Amino acid sequence: MEVDSEIIQSQNFFGVADPIYRFVQLPEIVRDVVDHPLFQRLRHIKQLGVCRLVYPGATHCRFSHSIGTAYLGRQFVQSLMERQPRLGINERDVLCVTLAGLLHDLGHPCFSHMFEDFLHCLGDRLEEEAEAKGRSLTEEEKALVKRYKEWSHEDATRALLKPLFQDLSAQLEKAGLLPEDLVCIGELIDPPKRQLQALADAEKLATEWPMKGRPVEKAWMYEIVSNWRTGIDVDKFDYIRRDAHYVGIVRQYHHERYMAGALVVKHQGVSTISVPDKDTAEIREGLMQLRKHFHRSVYQHKTVKKLEIHMIDLLTDLNKVVWIRGKDNQKVRMSDAALNVWDDHVAYKKLTDTFVESLLLDPEDQKYEDLSRSYHDHLMQRNLARNIGIVDFIRNFDQFKNEKTVTEGILAKYKTLAEAEPDEKFRLVPKREIRVKFGSYHYGMGKNNPSEKIVFRHKNGKIESKTDPDGIPITIQMFVFWTPPIKDLQDAKTLQRLTKACHEYLNLLVSEKTDPDSAQKSPGANTTTRTPAADAAVAEATGAAAAAATVAATATMDNATTPEKPAEPAPKKRRTLRMHSSMPFDP
DSSP states (O other): OOOOHHHHHHTTEEEEEETTTEEEEEEHHHHHHHTSHHHHGGGGSBTTGGGGGTSTTOOOBHHHHHHHHHHHHHHHHHHHHHHOGGGOOOHHHHHHHHHHHHHTTTTOOTTTHHHHHHHHHHHHHHHHHHHHTTOOOOHHHHHHHHHHHHOOHHHHHHHHHHHHHHHTHHHHHHTTOOHHHHHHHHHHHSOOHHHHHHHHHTTOTTTSOOOSSSOGGGGGGGGTSSOTTTSOSHHHHHHHHHHHHHHTOOOOOOHHHHHHHOEEEEETTEEEEEEEGGGHHIIIIIIIHHHHHHIIIIITOHHHHHHHHHHHHHHHHHHHHOOEEOGGGOEEOHHHHHHTTTTOHHHHTTOSHHHHHHHHHSOSSGGGHHHHHHHIIIIISOOOOEEEEEEEESSOOGGGOOHHHHHHHHHHHHHHHHHTOTTSOOOOOOGGGEEEEEEEEESSSTTSOGGGTOEEEOTTSOEEOOOOTTOOOEEEEEEEEEOOOGGGTTOHHHHHHHHHHHHHHHHHHHHTSOOTTSOOOOTTSOOOOOOHHHHHHHHHOOHHHHHHHHHHHHHHHHTOOOTTSOOOOOOOOOOOOOEEOSSOOOO
């Protein structure tokens, strides 16, 4: 009987229907990975955590996102292979990028990024408890706090790759992958971004290439799944498009244009991905601004922030009573399962949304009843924290970074306001009820502008990176929430006082700092030290009165002896913060 080789070849691919790309076709090795228990657990982890309680459609999971990322990664490399044969791309390179895209989120725990915040909070609480007792942390406690605060899902992903590769060694070898390819997959998922950027800035990347999986000639491969250079990668392409679909946001970035225009070029002696210069605005406005929009409107929406506060409190309490059975039948806490993922992946793989919510929705054990009631009351019935102040920043927010200082300042001002109304009922507000959180909305690289890291190609063949004067790479919001017991959520007087205290304290904090927009004097000018009273007098005056007030104030403070000296211009009014809250108040 004759055997049709084309039929055999068609059976070596794994096909799956996808709501974003309609039909996804991937190599057979992907099926082996997808069927592994460590990958199947991603079905039980929501892509957007508690966002689904704000956006009902956001119920998609890490499982589908991972398959979509693998598909885009494969498309991207195959496109480069067809258009630039001189790159010497082989099937092993294509498989490495495909599997890196597939496995890049393997280590996500329950509730995705929120679980990382939960572990960081455990570290904060250890420090707070020691401070409350008036003692310093022991060396052992310092080490534990460090582990809590530095834990990341990328680290867990690297830990889970080892047992997965061991279990699938025969299938991986059959697919043609070598040991260095497995190293490459791990590096593509989580490249040492700071090290690579430092070498690039020093122009030493070509001579001191640190990666083991691929030589410097294939450095461009490290800019596809997790792009250390610009943050523009197939992971971002998929999650923005997929999240938009499920959340119900119409805006999209069409990654097809980026992938079709991308070429590999030499820059500073290293191969890198370059895009046409004409795509500058499309990348900034279509992708980077869209990422900022998603973070502000979806991922870090104010109600999502409130839900995360309550969920982290629940995880903190669950961590005290829940024991997970791990390797050698050992029972560990949820936090320990995460910290020890390198030694015990058996316990860690149980950390899924399904596991936690099964304990909270219908508890069969009496010890979970109070937690279940709290989950129902806060998250299901939406008895959420009250907003006493949301502040918008574009820059100069460093004075607000210390959450403890902000909390203490607000409570001190609250007490002052209460003392001014002795006839009104006063409710003592403990520190733990005030939560200060930050929303950071950026292009993907914090304060840095990724547009200025992109290597652009001009029609004349010139290759360069360029400045982006129109970009606003980061904006910040500070959220101040009040989280009293549910019975006190409707205490309007306390809420009003806290809101006013928050507004007055934060504006006072701004006024105590040097206004970055103040007129700068020339180096030779005689400097003066203005008092708040003089500033107010000048700021309130208008027209000729302003000039007179300025001269008078300056003369008074300087004891000026040179009347012919021209008066200084009136200083700008001090900036007041733009804030909004749950309870309006009469300032």
